[in-house]
Amino acid sequence: MAHLRESAEKALKMLRTLPRVQLSNIRPNPNSKKNTKRGRAQHSGDKHGAGNKGSGQRQNYMRLGYETGNNPFYLRFPYEPYYKGHHLRRQYPPISLLQLQVLLDTNRIDSKQPIDITTLCNSGLLRLQPASMEYGFQLTDEGIDRFKAKICIEVQHAKESVIAAIERNGGVIRTAYYDPRSLQAMVNPSKWFEKGVPIPKRLLPPQDAVEYYTSAKNRGYLADPEEISKERLVLAQKYGYELPRIEDDPDYEMLISQKDARQIFYGLEPGWVIGLKDKLIIKSKSLPEEQANREEKS
Amino acid sequence: MASIKNLLQLCKGTQYFLQFSNNQKCLLSLAAVRQSSYLSSPPVAPREEYPEVEIVQNAPEWKYVERLMPQKIIPKPIEKPEYPSGWKPQTAASLPDLKYFVARTKNHMVPVYLHTTFRGQRRITVIRRIQGDIWELERELRVVVEKARNGKLCASRVNEMSGQIHFHGDYVDVIREYLKEKGF
Numbered sequence: 262m263a264h265l266r267e268s269a270e271k272a273l274k275m276l277r278t279l280p281r282v283q284l285s286n287i288r289p290n291p292n293s294k295k296n297t298k299r300g301r302a303q304h305s306g307d308k309h310g311a312g313n314k315g316s317g318q319r320q321n322y323m324r325l326g327y328e329t330g331n332n333p334f335y336l337r338f339p340y341e342p343y344y345k346g347h348h349l350r351r352q353y354p355p356i357s358l359l360q361l362q363v364l365l366d367t368n369r370i371d372s373k374q375p376i377d378i379t380t381l382c383n384s385g386l387l388r389l390q391p392a393s394m395e396y397g398f399q400l401t402d403e404g405i406d407r408f409k410a411k412i413c414i415e416v417q418h419a420k421e422s423v424i425a426a427i428e429r430n431g432g433v434i435r436t437a438y439y440d441p442r443s444l445q446a447m448v449n450p451s452k453w454f455e456k457g458v459p460i461p462k463r464l465l466p467p468q469d470a471v472e473y474y475t476s477a478k479n480r481g482y483l484a485d486p487e488e489i490s491k492e493r494l495v496l497a498q499k500y501g502y503e504l505p506r507i508e509d510d511p512d513y514e515m516l517i518s519q520k521d522a523r524q525i526f527y528g529l530e531p532g533w534v535i536g537l538k539d540k541l542i543i544k545s546k547s548l549p550e551e552q553a554n555r556e557e558k559s
Numbered sequence: 560m561a562s563i564k565n566l567l568q569l570c571k572g573t574q575y576f577l578q579f580s581n582n583q584k585c586l587l588s589l590a591a592v593r594q595s596s597y598l599s600s601p602p603v604a605p606r607e608e609y610p611e612v613e614i615v616q617n618a619p620e621w622k623y624v625e626r627l628m629p630q631k632i633i634p635k636p637i638e639k640p641e642y643p644s645g646w647k648p649q650t651a652a653s654l655p656d657l658k659y660f661v662a663r664t665k666n667h668m669v670p671v672y673l674h675t676t677f678r679g680q681r682r683i684t685v686i687r688r689i690q691g692d693i694w695e696l697e698r699e700l701r702v703v704v705e706k707a708r709n710g711k712l713c714a715s716r717v718n719e720m721s722g723q724i725h726f727h728g729d730y731v732d733v734i735r736e737y738l739k740e741k742g743f
Contacts, residue, residue, distance in 0.1 A: 362644035367667050368636045374626060383629035386666070409643035450627040528623030534612075535624055542618040546611040 351396040351470075353418045356387060358426060359404025365412070375413040375518050375527060378439070378447045391444035400434075402426070413516045415482075418473075424480055425496050431505035433516045437482040438466035438474050443525045450526065454535040459545070462531035463523050483522060636667055651742030659691035661743040669743065671735045682729040686738075689722040697724050700734060707733045 280286060300306050311318045326335045364370045369384040378397055381387045389395050397417030405426045413433045427434045439447065443463045446453040453460075466474050466483075474481035477488035497504035507516050523531060534543040636648055649663050664670050670687040689696060697717050704713045704726055714727040726734070 359644060363646055366636070366639070366642040366644045366646045368634045379627055383627075385629065385633075404644070407643050407645065451629070454624075526623065526627060528620050537624075540616070540621060542615045542620060542624070544613045544615060544618075546613055 348394070350394065352394050353397055353399035354387075354389065354395055355401045356381070356398050356416075357401045357403035358408040358423065361400070361412075361414075362404060362408050362410060365410050372410055372412050373512065373515060375415065375515060377415040377520075377527075378417075378444065379450055379526070382448050389444065389448050391441040391448065395444075396441070397437075397439060397444065411510075411512070413518065415520075419480070421478070421496070422500075425500040425502075428493055428496065428504065429500070429502045431507060431510060431516075433507065435480050435482050435519065436474060437520070438470055439525065440464035447525055451537065454537050457534060459532050459534050460526060460529055463525050465522070482519070633665060633667075647739045649743060654742065657691065659689060659693060659696045661686065661696070661738055662688040662690065663743075664688070669735050669738050671731050671738065673729055673731045682727075684726040684728065684730045684734060686724045686726075686734060687722065689724065693717055693719050693722060693724065700724065700726070700737065703733060703737045704728075704730050 299309060308318070311320070316322050323329070326333050328334070361370075364381075364384055364386065365372050369386065370376060370380055374380065378389060381398060382389055387398070389397070399418035400414070400416045400420075400423045402420055402422045405422060408426050409430060411431045412427065414427065415435045415437050417436060417438065419434060419436055424434050440463065443461050446461055465471075471483075473479055475483040477484040477492040480489060480492075493504060507513060510516060518527060520527060525531070529535070529542075530544070532545040536543065638648070642648075646668075648667070651657065651660065661670065672685045672687065674683045674685055675681065676683070686696075686700070694717065697715060701713065701715060704715075705711065707730055708728070716725040718724070
């Protein structure tokens, strides 16, 4: 073993005299670098992995799925176009009655005020992206048995059972349509006001949504109020509960507060500009469109 | 109508456009106007050209504006006789001789979560924000989870450093209910 000790000592001795490992004297591991040059002809020039003849050699690959004249596999079978026009369909992100009850219980939403998209978005727990075809919230029936709040709520879509659950507790529900531009203002009103832009005028629903929002069964905002009060009674009989009289309610004013079909914020009219810093409201005496119409007539 | 008006305003500003014939003006009105650019936005006109407005300070409608402003901080939950949603306020903070403590989140919720990985194949229940004797809590929760599993053993992991316990499987509801019962 003497020679081993000797060689170890020799190596240590060498290490003491060698310079330190530093940037100037390090080099890559042997065989770790590949030659990037591709030789031609006698300088190792062959096929270079591309093979002999055909699209492999010429690098002109066929388009994906093409079977050189056969009926391609991806076109061979008929299919149902379920997702046709999906990018144009209106989306309604769901909120459940349970979620709503939690928001009310944890004091994130005030039940003494009417609830709409702005109230829900201002809670900071729900998001709406009008730019991604989201046209508002739909109220779903999850936690329907636990829902005990008396509220005045405006959503964009609600099932019959959900309507019954809210009206049973003495609340009021309306379904209303908002166009994307109005939604953008509603999602973050303070940002809209800071821009110094007038409050937009709500557009009427598109043709395929008119039927839904004019129906009293869906509590549509364009439905006849008398029809709605009749449908309230019909639903109470169908689900077997006694309809609380909202006329005798202490919060009657809150429960019947509703927006105009062209209005997006309670109490504020379209065309007004809100100055948040100086706390002033710039009210238009006549809307620009109205004035333009008048000019055209005269 | 508005786009034609803007174009006409543009024409007023530049001498070059004034030389255009009527025909060319018609052509111009068909061209798309990019309102988003400051170059194509209409220049500021005299006050008379704008619609009449009324500037109101201390308007009675201001209360409706205030209603639209979001709250700056997360409000504290109000004490109520009952909470129909099943949410409960934390009561354990005032208890003496606590071996461990599970803090609520900023939204006053119990910090029990479900982590799903491998396309929903692996479900792990995560309990966060644990302070104090984490091993004692793990022993107690293990009993609860094993009861929910009909006596079968369960796999768990304790991270003392970050104050987290992981349980294999979806036991979020069971564990959350247990913690709420204990007042956390």
